[in-house]
Amino acid sequence: MKRTIVFLLVLTVLVAGITGCGTATKVTDQVVNLGGIQPMTGGAATFGASGKNGATMAVEEFNAAGGATVDGVKTTVNYINEDDTGSPEVGASAAHKLIEQDKVIGIVGPLMSKVSFAVAPIAQAAGIPMISHGSTATQVTLIGDYIFRACFIDPFQGTVMANYVWNTLKLKTAAVLYDNGNDYNKGLAEYFKAGFEKNGGKVVAFEAFTDEDKTVDYKAQLTNIKAANPDFLYLPNYYASVALQLKQAREMGLNVPAGGGDGWDSPDLVKIGGAAVEGGVFSNHFSKDDLSPKVQTFVKTYTAKYGAAPDALAALAYDAAGLFLDAFKTAGSIKGSDIRDAMKNTTFVGVAGAYKFDENRDPIKAAVILQIKNGQQTYVTTVNP
Numbered sequence: 001m002k003r004t005i006v007f008l009l010v011l012t013v014l015v016a017g018i019t020g021c022g023t024a025t026k027v028t029d030q031v032v033n034l035g036g037i038q039p040m041t042g043g044a045a046t047f048g049a050s051g052k053n054g055a056t057m058a059v060e061e062f063n064a065a066g067g068a069t070v071d072g073v074k075t076t077v078n079y080i081n082e083d084d085t086g087s088p089e090v091g092a093s094a095a096h097k098l099i100e101q102d103k104v105i106g107i108v109g110p111l112m113s114k115v116s117f118a119v120a121p122i123a124q125a126a127g128i129p130m131i132s133h134g135s136t137a138t139q140v141t142l143i144g145d146y147i148f149r150a151c152f153i154d155p156f157q158g159t160v161m162a163n164y165v166w167n168t169l170k171l172k173t174a175a176v177l178y179d180n181g182n183d184y185n186k187g188l189a190e191y192f193k194a195g196f197e198k199n200g201g202k203v204v205a206f207e208a209f210t211d212e213d214k215t216v217d218y219k220a221q222l223t224n225i226k227a228a229n230p231d232f233l234y235l236p237n238y239y240a241s242v243a244l245q246l247k248q249a250r251e252m253g254l255n256v257p258a259g260g261g262d263g264w265d266s267p268d269l270v271k272i273g274g275a276a277v278e279g280g281v282f283s284n285h286f287s288k289d290d291l292s293p294k295v296q297t298f299v300k301t302y303t304a305k306y307g308a309a310p311d312a313l314a315a316l317a318y319d320a321a322g323l324f325l326d327a328f329k330t331a332g333s334i335k336g337s338d339i340r341d342a343m344k345n346t347t348f349v350g351v352a353g354a355y356k357f358d359e360n361r362d363p364i365k366a367a368v369i370l371q372i373k374n375g376q377q378t379y380v381t382t383v384n385p
Helices: 002-025 045-064 088-101 113-126 138-143 154-168 183-199 219-228 239-251 267-277 293-306 312-331 336-344
Strands: 029-038 068-070 073-083 130-132 147-149 173-179 202-209 232-234 258-260 281-284 367-373 376-383
Touching (some): 029 312, 045 073, 045 293, 045 312, 068 312, 073 088, 073 312, 088 113, 113 130, 113 138, 130 312, 154 232, 154 258, 154 281, 154 367, 154 376, 173 183, 173 219, 183 202, 219 239, 267 367, 312 336
Parallel strands (some): 029 073, 173 232, 232 258, 258 281
Antiparallel strands (some): 068 073, 281 367
């Protein structure tokens, strides 16, 4: 009896070993992780929601189309989105988690320039490609050769609006109110001022506030601006601040035309600002009114999936994720250096433009000017680089 039991035990172990070996060597597919870092809460939360939606949609379409082939193995992608709350410190923690725990092959985001300044060095040191969909501050991609972006940069955006105000609106003086605690706002303010004055215009007031103080009363700065009697008010800030600034400006009788940058692009701008934001113009990356078949297919699919039309951040995140995934498929590798090299040489066509990177991994692409008209964003014109 003892010998029989021993024999059966040995046979069981051998069979299990053979079966286990067969399973271990037969790999038919695999899943890799792609990270996303968005402000899902805080003052830019609508942007975070749009970015998450756009990136998620790109990943789902990539997987549905068959994914990529890596060393002969079918490979699909799992998207993991982290909330940075608009904080550089929280964003840095999210990056460490994605890279060290989730072993992501890349990061889409962060959205905000100040968060990207904290995250980019971490991605660069780890050799993980990062592509921001909304960080327009010039210095972001200069952190390292693994850092890319899908949006145009502040010098271009600030100058586009300066030229539009001078050449199209024919206005000669301007005032600026900006958040000096945010690289994005400060950069746009400075480049608008430089471009407007280069054209021959005069910036008669250059007022600052700090969003970290949760400022809701801008009357002191607006009083100074009103006294300077500008023809135009430039507000290179995020939608929540802009809406309050314009409401307070209109209440004070400061009724001059106003405009800003892509930080205006949120349905909450009109919800919060109401009639005060009517007529405002702003530079942006994308217009849902673009009649190209690619854009209209995206708008229709996105709207059906999420119940609202896509904004620029949704389109940029969709493109950023799509561009990364296209490079991943081309590289046929999960190595960061291989994906990076494929991204550098991309000629990807997205819904927010055609992408070709310059030597700093910044895309060369056009901007659009939109206007708030009857409470809706209305396409005005396209400005090429």
